[in-house]
Amino acid sequence: MNCERSNQVHRYHDGELPAAERVSLEAHLRDCGACRELLSDLVRLSAGLGRAALRRPSAQALRRMQHSWKAARDRGVIRLAGWLTAAAAALLMAVLLGKPVGGLGELPGQAALWETAAITPPAENDEDSGSDQLAMAQWMADDLATASRQ
Amino acid sequence: MPDDNELARLSSRGDAAAFDVLAERHAAYLYGVACALCANSADAEDLVQETLAGAWKSKFRGESSVRTWLVQILVRQAAMLHRSRARHGRLASLDAETSGGPAVEAKGPSPPASAVARLDLTDMLASLSPEHRAVIVLRELEGMSYEEMAKALGVPQGTIESRLYRAREDLRRRYHGYL
Numbered sequence: 001m002n003c004e005r006s007n008q009v010h011r012y013h014d015g016e017l018p019a020a021e022r023v024s025l026e027a028h029l030r031d032c033g034a035c036r037e038l039l040s041d042l043v044r045l046s047a048g049l050g051r052a053a054l055r056r057p058s059a060q061a062l063r064r065m066q067h068s069w070k071a072a073r074d075r076g077v078i079r080l081a082g083w084l085t086a087a088a089a090a091l092l093m094a095v096l097l098g099k100p101v102g103g104l105g106e107l108p109g110q111a112a113l114w115e116t117a118a119i120t121p122p123a124e125n126d127e128d129s130g131s132d133q134l135a136m137a138q139w140m141a142d143d144l145a146t147a148s149r150q
Numbered sequence: 151m152p153d154d155n156e157l158a159r160l161s162s163r164g165d166a167a168a169f170d171v172l173a174e175r176h177a178a179y180l181y182g183v184a185c186a187l188c189a190n191s192a193d194a195e196d197l198v199q200e201t202l203a204g205a206w207k208s209k210f211r212g213e214s215s216v217r218t219w220l221v222q223i224l225v226r227q228a229a230m231l232h233r234s235r236a237r238h239g240r241l242a243s244l245d246a247e248t249s250g251g252p253a254v255e256a257k258g259p260s261p262p263a264s265a266v267a268r269l270d271l272t273d274m275l276a277s278l279s280p281e282h283r284a285v286i287v288l289r290e291l292e293g294m295s296y297e298e299m300a301k302a303l304g305v306p307q308g309t310i311e312s313r314l315y316r317a318r319e320d321l322r323r324r325y326h327g328y329l
Contacts, residue, residue: 010315014289016296041322041329048329049290049321052271054182061191062177065198069173072203073166 003034013042154216162209173202176220183221183291186271187228187283200227218292222302225284229303232280269328277324282317285310 003009008025011017017025029035057065152160152168154175160168180201184194201224210219275283284303288294296314300307 007311007315010318011311014296014314038322041326042318044329045318045321045325046290048269048325049271049274049286052269052274054179054271055185055191055194057178057181057195061181061195065177065181065195065202066174068195068199069177069202069206070170072199073169073206 002038003032005032005035006038009035009038010042013039013046155210155212158210158212158216158219161206169206172216173205176217177202179217180220180224182271183287184224184228186275186287187225187280188231189272189276193231197224197227197231214292214294214298218294221287221292225288225302228280229284269325274321274325278317278320282313282320285313286317286321289314 005025005028008017008021009029012022012025025035029039152171154172157168157172157175161172177198180198181194184197184201185191188194188197201220204223204227205220208223210216213219214222275286278286285299288299288302294302296307296310299310303310
Protein backbone atom coordinates (compact mmCIF):
# COMPACT_ATOMS: atom_id res chain seq x y z
CA MET A 1 0.00 0.00 0.00
CA ASN A 2 1.51 3.27 -1.10
CA CYS A 3 1.49 6.35 1.07
CA GLU A 4 0.06 9.54 -0.42
CA ARG A 5 3.60 10.97 -0.41
CA SER A 6 4.97 8.23 -2.68
CA ASN A 7 5.33 10.74 -5.53
CA GLN A 8 7.64 12.77 -3.37
CA VAL A 9 9.69 9.68 -2.57
CA HIS A 10 10.34 9.18 -6.30
CA ARG A 11 11.41 12.79 -6.67
CA TYR A 12 13.56 12.54 -3.52
CA HIS A 13 15.25 9.45 -4.96
CA ASP A 14 15.99 11.37 -8.17
CA GLY A 15 17.34 14.41 -6.33
CA GLU A 16 14.51 16.52 -7.72
CA LEU A 17 12.87 17.54 -4.46
CA PRO A 18 13.39 21.17 -3.33
CA ALA A 19 15.33 21.59 -0.09
CA ALA A 20 12.33 22.50 2.08
CA GLU A 21 10.31 19.48 0.90
CA ARG A 22 13.35 17.26 1.32
CA VAL A 23 13.64 18.09 5.00
CA SER A 24 9.93 17.49 5.47
CA LEU A 25 10.05 14.16 3.64
CA GLU A 26 13.07 12.96 5.58
CA ALA A 27 11.08 13.57 8.77
CA HIS A 28 8.17 11.66 7.22
CA LEU A 29 10.41 8.75 6.25
CA ARG A 30 11.29 8.19 9.90
CA ASP A 31 7.63 7.52 10.65
CA CYS A 32 6.32 5.91 7.44
CA GLY A 33 7.29 2.31 6.79
CA ALA A 34 5.64 2.24 3.34
CA CYS A 35 7.73 5.20 2.12
CA ARG A 36 10.90 3.73 3.61
CA GLU A 37 10.23 0.48 1.78
CA LEU A 38 9.48 2.35 -1.44
CA LEU A 39 12.72 4.31 -1.20
CA SER A 40 14.66 1.14 -0.52
CA ASP A 41 13.03 -0.52 -3.56
CA LEU A 42 13.83 2.46 -5.77
CA VAL A 43 17.47 2.39 -4.74
CA ARG A 44 17.66 -1.34 -5.50
CA LEU A 45 15.79 -0.91 -8.78
CA SER A 46 18.11 1.86 -9.97
CA ALA A 47 21.14 -0.22 -9.03
CA GLY A 48 19.65 -3.26 -10.79
CA LEU A 49 18.94 -1.29 -13.96
CA GLY A 50 22.42 0.18 -13.85
CA ARG A 51 23.93 -3.31 -13.58
CA ALA A 52 21.64 -4.92 -16.15
CA ALA A 53 23.33 -6.31 -19.22
CA LEU A 54 22.90 -4.62 -22.56
CA ARG A 55 22.61 -6.85 -25.58
CA ARG A 56 25.71 -6.86 -27.73
CA PRO A 57 25.58 -6.73 -31.50
CA SER A 58 27.10 -9.65 -33.33
CA ALA A 59 30.23 -8.93 -35.38
CA GLN A 60 28.06 -9.22 -38.48
CA ALA A 61 25.49 -6.74 -37.14
CA LEU A 62 28.28 -4.34 -36.19
CA ARG A 63 29.69 -4.55 -39.72
CA ARG A 64 26.24 -3.91 -41.20
CA MET A 65 25.71 -0.87 -39.01
CA GLN A 66 29.20 0.42 -39.81
CA HIS A 67 28.54 0.07 -43.52
CA SER A 68 25.17 1.83 -43.16
CA TRP A 69 26.37 4.83 -41.20
CA LYS A 70 29.34 5.32 -43.51
CA ALA A 71 27.02 5.23 -46.52
CA ALA A 72 24.67 7.73 -44.82
CA ARG A 73 27.62 9.94 -43.92
CA ASP A 74 28.99 9.85 -47.47
CA ARG A 75 25.56 10.73 -48.86
CA GLY A 76 25.59 13.71 -46.51
CA VAL A 77 29.04 14.76 -47.75
CA ILE A 78 27.98 14.46 -51.37
CA ARG A 79 24.82 16.44 -50.66
CA LEU A 80 26.86 19.12 -48.88
CA ALA A 81 29.25 19.29 -51.83
CA GLY A 82 26.25 19.68 -54.12
CA TRP A 83 24.91 22.54 -52.02
CA LEU A 84 28.28 24.26 -51.96
CA THR A 85 28.59 23.97 -55.75
CA ALA A 86 25.10 25.39 -56.19
CA ALA A 87 25.88 28.20 -53.75
CA ALA A 88 29.13 29.02 -55.59
CA ALA A 89 27.30 29.06 -58.94
CA ALA A 90 24.60 31.33 -57.49
CA LEU A 91 27.27 33.65 -56.09
CA LEU A 92 29.04 33.79 -59.44
CA MET A 93 25.79 34.65 -61.20
CA ALA A 94 25.07 37.32 -58.61
CA VAL A 95 28.51 38.86 -59.19
CA LEU A 96 28.09 38.79 -62.96
CA LEU A 97 24.59 40.23 -62.91
CA GLY A 98 24.95 42.22 -59.74
CA LYS A 99 27.44 44.85 -60.99
CA PRO A 100 24.96 46.76 -63.14
CA VAL A 101 22.16 46.06 -60.69
CA GLY A 102 24.36 47.42 -57.92
CA GLY A 103 24.45 50.74 -59.78
CA LEU A 104 20.72 51.11 -59.28
CA GLY A 105 20.90 52.89 -56.00
CA GLU A 106 23.99 54.94 -56.71
CA LEU A 107 22.75 57.83 -58.85
CA PRO A 108 19.22 58.47 -60.05
CA GLY A 109 20.58 59.38 -63.46
CA GLN A 110 22.04 55.93 -64.05
CA ALA A 111 18.71 54.07 -64.13
CA ALA A 112 19.10 53.50 -67.86
CA LEU A 113 22.13 51.28 -67.20
CA TRP A 114 20.26 48.46 -65.43
CA GLU A 115 17.54 48.56 -68.03
CA THR A 116 20.22 47.91 -70.63
CA ALA A 117 21.89 45.24 -68.52
CA ALA A 118 18.65 43.30 -67.96
CA ILE A 119 18.40 42.51 -71.65
CA THR A 120 22.12 42.20 -72.31
CA PRO A 121 23.61 38.69 -72.26
CA PRO A 122 25.83 38.17 -69.18
CA ALA A 123 28.93 37.75 -71.37
CA GLU A 124 28.69 41.37 -72.36
CA ASN A 125 28.55 42.56 -68.78
CA ASP A 126 32.29 42.59 -68.28
CA GLU A 127 34.47 45.17 -66.61
CA ASP A 128 34.60 47.49 -69.59
CA SER A 129 30.99 47.31 -70.62
CA GLY A 130 29.88 49.72 -67.90
CA SER A 131 31.66 52.69 -69.43
CA ASP A 132 30.46 51.73 -72.93
CA GLN A 133 26.90 51.53 -71.69
CA LEU A 134 27.28 54.86 -69.94
CA ALA A 135 28.59 56.43 -73.15
CA MET A 136 25.70 54.92 -75.11
CA ALA A 137 23.19 56.17 -72.55
CA GLN A 138 24.73 59.62 -72.74
CA TRP A 139 24.61 59.52 -76.57
CA MET A 140 20.94 58.48 -76.47
CA ALA A 141 20.13 61.28 -74.01
CA ASP A 142 21.93 63.82 -76.18
CA ASP A 143 20.19 62.47 -79.25
CA LEU A 144 16.77 62.71 -77.61
CA ALA A 145 17.53 66.22 -76.38
CA THR A 146 18.55 67.25 -79.90
CA ALA A 147 15.38 65.68 -81.34
CA SER A 148 13.17 67.50 -78.88
CA ARG A 149 14.85 70.84 -79.69
CA GLN A 150 14.20 70.28 -83.38
CA MET B 151 43.55 8.92 -28.81
CA PRO B 152 41.30 12.04 -28.73
CA ASP B 153 38.43 12.04 -26.26
CA ASP B 154 34.76 12.07 -27.23
CA ASN B 155 34.41 15.85 -27.02
CA GLU B 156 37.37 16.42 -29.31
CA LEU B 157 36.09 13.85 -31.79
CA ALA B 158 32.62 15.41 -31.74
CA ARG B 159 34.15 18.84 -32.33
CA LEU B 160 36.14 17.56 -35.30
CA SER B 161 33.10 15.69 -36.63
CA SER B 162 30.96 18.79 -36.59
CA ARG B 163 33.61 20.43 -38.80
CA GLY B 164 33.19 17.64 -41.30
CA ASP B 165 36.03 15.35 -40.22
CA ALA B 166 34.69 11.97 -41.37
CA ALA B 167 37.55 9.97 -39.83
CA ALA B 168 36.89 11.53 -36.40
CA PHE B 169 33.21 10.73 -36.76
CA ASP B 170 33.99 7.11 -37.61
CA VAL B 171 36.08 6.72 -34.47
CA LEU B 172 33.26 8.22 -32.40
CA ALA B 173 30.65 6.00 -34.04
CA GLU B 174 32.74 2.86 -33.60
CA ARG B 175 33.31 3.73 -29.97
CA HIS B 176 29.58 4.01 -29.19
CA ALA B 177 27.85 1.75 -31.71
CA ALA B 178 27.72 -1.34 -29.47
CA TYR B 179 26.34 0.61 -26.50
CA LEU B 180 23.76 2.34 -28.69
CA TYR B 181 22.73 -1.03 -30.05
CA GLY B 182 22.21 -2.36 -26.52
CA VAL B 183 20.07 0.64 -25.60
CA ALA B 184 18.19 0.37 -28.89
CA CYS B 185 17.37 -3.28 -28.13
CA ALA B 186 16.03 -2.22 -24.73
CA LEU B 187 13.89 0.45 -26.39
CA CYS B 188 12.42 -1.60 -29.21
CA ALA B 189 13.14 -5.25 -28.27
CA ASN B 190 13.87 -6.12 -31.87
CA SER B 191 17.36 -6.60 -33.25
CA ALA B 192 16.50 -5.50 -36.81
CA ASP B 193 14.85 -2.31 -35.54
CA ALA B 194 17.78 -1.77 -33.19
CA GLU B 195 20.24 -1.83 -36.09
CA ASP B 196 18.08 0.65 -38.01
CA LEU B 197 17.84 2.91 -34.98
CA VAL B 198 21.61 2.94 -34.50
CA GLN B 199 22.12 3.73 -38.17
CA GLU B 200 19.58 6.58 -38.07
CA THR B 201 21.07 7.87 -34.83
CA LEU B 202 24.57 8.03 -36.23
CA ALA B 203 23.37 9.57 -39.48
CA GLY B 204 21.51 12.18 -37.38
CA ALA B 205 24.57 12.80 -35.23
CA TRP B 206 26.70 13.39 -38.33
CA LYS B 207 24.24 16.00 -39.57
CA SER B 208 23.75 17.79 -36.26
CA LYS B 209 26.15 19.69 -34.05
CA PHE B 210 27.21 18.55 -30.59
CA ARG B 211 26.77 21.50 -28.22
CA GLY B 212 28.54 20.05 -25.21
CA GLU B 213 25.49 20.27 -22.97
CA SER B 214 25.94 16.65 -21.89
CA SER B 215 28.40 13.86 -22.51
CA VAL B 216 28.68 12.72 -26.12
CA ARG B 217 27.17 9.36 -25.18
CA THR B 218 24.14 11.00 -23.58
CA TRP B 219 23.75 13.20 -26.64
CA LEU B 220 23.76 10.12 -28.87
CA VAL B 221 21.29 8.31 -26.60
CA GLN B 222 18.96 11.32 -26.76
CA ILE B 223 19.00 11.12 -30.55
CA LEU B 224 18.41 7.37 -30.32
CA VAL B 225 15.45 7.77 -27.97
CA ARG B 226 13.88 10.34 -30.29
CA GLN B 227 14.41 8.05 -33.27
CA ALA B 228 12.77 5.20 -31.33
CA ALA B 229 9.80 7.42 -30.46
CA MET B 230 9.40 8.32 -34.14
CA LEU B 231 9.56 4.64 -35.07
CA HIS B 232 6.86 3.75 -32.53
CA ARG B 233 4.65 6.62 -33.67
CA SER B 234 5.07 5.57 -37.26
CA ARG B 235 4.20 1.96 -36.40
CA ALA B 236 1.18 3.10 -34.42
CA ARG B 237 -0.04 5.22 -37.33
CA HIS B 238 0.20 2.27 -39.66
CA GLY B 239 -1.76 0.11 -37.27
CA ARG B 240 1.07 -2.20 -36.52
CA LEU B 241 1.95 -3.31 -33.04
CA ALA B 242 5.13 -1.93 -31.56
CA SER B 243 7.80 -4.49 -32.05
CA LEU B 244 7.79 -5.33 -28.37
CA ASP B 245 7.01 -9.00 -28.76
CA ALA B 246 8.59 -9.52 -32.11
CA GLU B 247 12.05 -10.30 -30.85
CA THR B 248 13.10 -13.87 -31.30
CA SER B 249 16.84 -13.56 -31.54
CA GLY B 250 19.59 -12.08 -29.43
CA GLY B 251 18.31 -13.10 -26.00
CA PRO B 252 15.81 -15.10 -24.01
CA ALA B 253 12.15 -14.64 -24.82
CA VAL B 254 10.14 -12.61 -22.34
CA GLU B 255 6.61 -13.06 -21.19
CA ALA B 256 5.53 -9.45 -21.42
CA LYS B 257 2.89 -9.37 -18.70
CA GLY B 258 3.87 -12.35 -16.62
CA PRO B 259 3.75 -12.17 -12.85
CA SER B 260 7.37 -13.16 -12.34
CA PRO B 261 10.63 -11.90 -13.79
CA PRO B 262 12.41 -13.86 -16.53
CA ALA B 263 14.66 -16.73 -15.59
CA SER B 264 17.74 -14.68 -16.48
CA ALA B 265 17.09 -12.64 -13.31
CA VAL B 266 18.71 -15.45 -11.34
CA ALA B 267 22.03 -14.59 -12.96
CA ARG B 268 22.44 -11.11 -14.37
CA LEU B 269 19.37 -9.19 -15.48
CA ASP B 270 19.10 -8.34 -19.12
CA LEU B 271 17.91 -4.77 -19.66
CA THR B 272 15.86 -5.69 -22.73
CA ASP B 273 14.05 -8.36 -20.71
CA MET B 274 13.53 -6.00 -17.80
CA LEU B 275 11.94 -3.29 -19.90
CA ALA B 276 9.93 -5.59 -22.15
CA SER B 277 6.75 -5.24 -20.10
CA LEU B 278 6.80 -1.45 -20.37
CA SER B 279 5.29 0.81 -23.02
CA PRO B 280 7.75 2.50 -25.43
CA GLU B 281 7.26 5.82 -23.61
CA HIS B 282 8.03 4.26 -20.25
CA ARG B 283 11.11 2.51 -21.59
CA ALA B 284 12.42 5.82 -22.91
CA VAL B 285 12.23 7.60 -19.54
CA ILE B 286 13.82 4.66 -17.74
CA VAL B 287 16.73 4.64 -20.18
CA LEU B 288 17.28 8.40 -19.98
CA ARG B 289 17.01 8.51 -16.19
CA GLU B 290 18.57 5.27 -15.04
CA LEU B 291 21.26 4.81 -17.67
CA GLU B 292 22.11 8.39 -18.55
CA GLY B 293 21.19 10.08 -15.26
CA MET B 294 19.28 12.90 -16.91
CA SER B 295 17.19 15.30 -14.83
CA TYR B 296 13.44 15.63 -15.30
CA GLU B 297 13.97 18.94 -17.07
CA GLU B 298 16.55 17.47 -19.45
CA MET B 299 14.29 14.54 -20.23
CA ALA B 300 11.33 16.82 -20.87
CA LYS B 301 13.45 18.81 -23.30
CA ALA B 302 14.82 15.72 -25.00
CA LEU B 303 11.41 14.11 -25.46
CA GLY B 304 9.45 17.30 -26.10
CA VAL B 305 6.86 16.68 -23.37
CA PRO B 306 6.01 18.58 -20.16
CA GLN B 307 8.02 17.80 -17.06
CA GLY B 308 4.87 16.55 -15.33
CA THR B 309 4.47 13.94 -18.05
CA ILE B 310 8.04 12.77 -17.47
CA GLU B 311 7.41 12.42 -13.73
CA SER B 312 4.20 10.54 -14.31
CA ARG B 313 5.79 8.15 -16.83
CA LEU B 314 8.75 7.53 -14.59
CA TYR B 315 6.50 6.87 -11.61
CA ARG B 316 4.35 4.37 -13.49
CA ALA B 317 7.31 2.65 -15.14
CA ARG B 318 9.05 2.19 -11.82
CA GLU B 319 5.92 0.97 -10.09
CA ASP B 320 5.54 -1.65 -12.81
CA LEU B 321 9.17 -2.74 -12.50
CA ARG B 322 9.01 -2.66 -8.74
CA ARG B 323 6.05 -5.02 -8.67
CA ARG B 324 7.59 -7.28 -11.28
CA TYR B 325 11.07 -7.49 -9.80
CA HIS B 326 10.23 -7.23 -6.11
CA GLY B 327 12.50 -9.60 -4.28
CA TYR B 328 14.82 -10.14 -7.25
CA LEU B 329 16.86 -6.98 -7.03
